[in-house]
Amino acid sequence: xxxxxxxxxxxxxxxxxxxxxxxxxxxxxxxxxxxxxxxxxxxxxxxxxxxxxxxxxxxxxxxxxxxxxxxxxxxxxxxxxxxxxxxxxxxxxxxxxxxxxxxxxxxxxxxxxx
Amino acid sequence: xxxxxxxxxxxxxxxxxxxxxxxxxxxxxxxxxxxxxxxxxxxxxxxxxxxxxxxxxxxxxxxxxxxxxxxxxxxxxxxxxxxxxxxxxxxxxxxxxxxxxxxxxxxxxxxxx
Numbered sequence: 001x002x003x004x005x006x007x008x009x010x011x012x013x014x015x016x017x018x019x020x021x022x023x024x025x026x027x028x029x030x031x032x033x034x035x036x037x038x039x040x041x042x043x044x045x046x047x048x049x050x051x052x053x054x055x056x057x058x059x060x061x062x063x064x065x066x067x068x069x070x071x072x073x074x075x076x077x078x079x080x081x082x083x084x085x086x087x088x089x090x091x092x093x094x095x096x097x098x099x100x101x102x103x104x105x106x107x108x109x110x111x112x113x114x
Numbered sequence: 115x116x117x118x119x120x121x122x123x124x125x126x127x128x129x130x131x132x133x134x135x136x137x138x139x140x141x142x143x144x145x146x147x148x149x150x151x152x153x154x155x156x157x158x159x160x161x162x163x164x165x166x167x168x169x170x171x172x173x174x175x176x177x178x179x180x181x182x183x184x185x186x187x188x189x190x191x192x193x194x195x196x197x198x199x200x201x202x203x204x205x206x207x208x209x210x211x212x213x214x215x216x217x218x219x220x221x222x223x224x225x226x227x
Contacts, residue, residue, distance in 0.1 A: 004157075033215075035215075035217075042203065042218060042219045042220060043158060043203065043205075043215075043217040045214050045215060045216065045217075056214050058214075091157045093157075102148070102163065103160070105158045105159070107155075107156055107157050
């Protein structure tokens with residue numbers, strides 16, 4: 001059964017450093033998403049991506065964040081200058097799209113900013 | 115305020131019991147609802163969904179009930195097993211044309227053997 005994969009599983013970085021979180025969505029999916037989950041809190045939407053551009057983004061997704069699909073398989077989330085409060089689990093998801101799209105989530109990357 | 119929330123943060127049941135996890139939502143424009151299961155260290159896993167033109171949908175051992183009048187959603191798990199122990203999230207879909215999910219806080223289900 002195809003699944004969404006994410007690397008690395010855990011990323012530790014110093015405050016102010018740039019990080020890139022990587023995702024490989026399910027191959028025939030066209031819509032891609034990033035969510036984050038701060039420890040003990042609910043999952044929060046960050047951004048959705050379709051046809052090589054951002055479809056929607058939340059207030060969390062400020063200028064420090066960017067997404068990219070550099071090739072036909074990877075989908076990345078970049079945080080330019082990490083802050084302590086960026087520490088969280090970051091989940092990538094993919095789906096076929098539409099208002100009743102089932103989104104399939106990856107296992108997540110735990111980002112720890114020191 | 116939050117659009118989607120849960121009544122009970124933790125639910126403890128015995129193996130074999132039926133479990134009911136509840137969720138309240140406030141956005142009357144939402145037309146699609148999903149239940150996700152999240153095991154420790156893993157991403158949310160799709161369980162079952164329901165559209166707003168339905169009030170009940172059944173899956174394998176799970177049933178989702180939707181009451182649009184009171185904006186309430188529930189997940190029923192029959193014959194709960196230890197493997198069902200996880201955090202359960204309800205999520206709603208906004209009418210934006212895209213699939214932006216708004217998640218509730220989550221309920222921890224603990225199943226004792």
